[in-house]
Amino acid sequence: MPVPVGPRGRSGVHSGMAQATREHPRHVLQLRGMASGAVRGLLARAVAFDGAGPAGGSLSGMTVATLFLEASTRTRTSFQLAARRLGAEVVDLSGVGLSTSKGETLADTARTIEAMGVDAIVVRSGQAGAPHLIADSVCCGVLNAGDGRHEHPTQGLLDALALARAKSLTDTFDFSGLTYAIVGDISASRVARSDIAVMAALGARVLLVGPAAMVPGGLASLGDDGSVAVERDMEAAIERADAVQMLRVQFERHGGRGIASVREYRAGYALTVERARRMKDDAVVMHPGPMNRGLEIDDAVADGVGDDGLPRSIVLDQVSCGLPVRMAAIERAVGVVNGVTDREPVGA
Ligand code: CP
16 A cells, blocks of 8 residues: 655655664664664563463553554464553554545654554554654654565564574574575565574574575675575575575565566475475474465475475464564563563553
């Protein structure tokens, strides 16, 4: 849905994103530039929530608004569950007839939501920089639930948590020695950008795998310290990888430009049963979802349980990790540290 950005923004990328290394003290807008200590702090808090069942109350009396201007199943649901599990009230503004359709700017919409006493706004938008624009417009916490091709920070964090669980590394989150391959439609992928940031911050080597139209060579520069490399050879990548994150081909963003045909794409870069059998014995298969089964990934690989020579799929573990990660992220956004708030709720 196109959204007027108003006088504080520009068409395209919002000016706040230009300062890619600036870390917002409370908002969760992007992982690139977030200090390693902050990343580890969020993950450690997520581990504390992980499997703890109904928990919290740390957001009792607070309200979280979810504003999804693009479709979502996993992210929207788990943000709402996470907020409720922390004791917050949830207002879902997704899919309703927003006044942005009448020309109201996104900044005005956000300020209007905040004026009703909301403590945090979770936003998904097709426009890169929309969460930054909102963060510059309101006083409450803002969480990016995916903005265009830019970032999807809680997805990056949950991918890290799922990988740490699979590799029994939740004590340290030390991924040095691990090779994390991201395969497919990377230039269109906000998940890839957040994954690159978090995996590199935790010490992993990241391989970006795909055809030049989807994986331009310049993407390797996203790893400041040489931790990120582009690999065109799918076979070589999957044989080296400890985890293979398959990406959905995002036809809605580019109409399939860059792919000669589905058949050719599958031949080069799908994680087929035959290819999956060549992965390391203890490597895991990942996908942020939603999946194009039969295109970028075969059914048997997406559902693999680690037998018949197929690697274990942790796709549903990734989904499960969304809940504790988003609990931790929401706490940060409203100023709760280890379950203790540093301020009165906005609506108090
Ligand atoms: N991975 C992800 O963002 O999924 P949804 O679009 O369903 O939220």
